[in-house]
Amino acid sequence: MKWSALLLQFCLAGAALAGNTDAVRSCQDKQLPPFPPTARELLVVVDQTTPLSPALQQSVANNVKPFLVAGSSFSVVVFSAYTQGHYTEVLASGKLESPLPAEVRNDIAKPVLTKLDQCQQRQPQQAAQAAGQALRAAYQGTSSNIAKSDIYASLKAISSVIKQSAAQDKIVLVVSDMLENSSVANFYAEQGKSVRNIAPAKELRTVEDNHLLADFGGARVYVIGAGLLADEAANGKSYRDPKTMQSLQAFWSDYFSKSNAKLVEFGQPALLNPVR
Template structure:
């Protein structure tokens, strides 16, 4: 079966996928939106194995990014992904009607064949497989770009709250911690300005007066810690929508200290802090 055939079959199932996308991520069943190329190998296809890495991209839809930051986010993702990886896009905004958390796309990229595997497969099948892998690469990138574009376009600054910790807890318990990947990496596209009933970076004097340790204890007490399962966390967009459009370096240090402590208590590690751009590669 060619990759075009696989795409045709996938297209016929989009209506069912759309139904799955609209459900809460906490109860979503595992799915794969990227057609596999292994079917062209028939009974010589390698055994399925867990992804080497899974990249979870979480988009905060309570803020609107400029074009440069959108492109920056796309670039970081494309630079990271390799054969054998799995990709999952998650979005959240506020607990308001029509603005629920969702999983627009999730899927696994096929592993490339090892040399010893290629040696025992016929030339015709190898050519079909290599052609399919090239098409899969283009399909995956286009699907990711289209899904992210739509997610960014649906963002709104008119929403009442930014339940960032609550959304992270939901995603981590229902999706991230369940991943079978050897390595879990999170790219969180957000201003990181928590604004919930429990903790608000806007109220009581704003983030300038944030007591990091007290706030972390409060997050723990109210069950807002996540279960990241050893994931590394990278941020793009930190601080871009702060009070009066400006946050001082000392204020940004408090914000970074809070989230570093939050991720550590949630079984993860803050490895990249984009303020707003992330200068290093995802890791």
């Protein structure tokens, strides 16, 4: 079975997981030296006000897949609004330990190495199960009926997860319509039936004035679901004006730049290239 299919299977079946922040069993042993630091960290941020089609859910699974390998860490976080029983929460996180260098392995007894190799071979499976269950729990809690969407405040809070990472390569995958709807700003028009054509510079000043810029620690950012409306998720009939979407992308590009990150791709709603 392909890894993407395996991850989606875990995403759509099995018990929901909440708060599993040590999802991958460590292979560290007193007979082993410390493992090299993880090279990459992936933070998946799911906006529970943005319902996704099965195809977009599969896209998220496909883009998480390459990071569930040795030397990588991952976290799955959900947010919506600070009302109606929804709040920001880390659903799962884990670290897949880096292999020991050959010169270090040469000094370790064979029985210990055998146990180590068996343990590390199990870590990708454990990570796939934890990430898949977390995504499933995130999707189950998604609703277009949540009145508000505090994206600014949520991203500011969540950014601390990736900022504190020691990994050299930091990646953030934001699964959201990116349509702020709070006391600070409203990116919707026609009572939520379309996207408002915003003025990026003006909206960015509002973010700064309300002290809502984040710090993503130099991460690269990808977005899935930008501009996605509830009607479109259900039947694909909503229309998004290209100029309106250009303004939305321009705003978020500037926002992430000022939040110590780089927006690599803005999926409207799907990514044209995989997360790398």
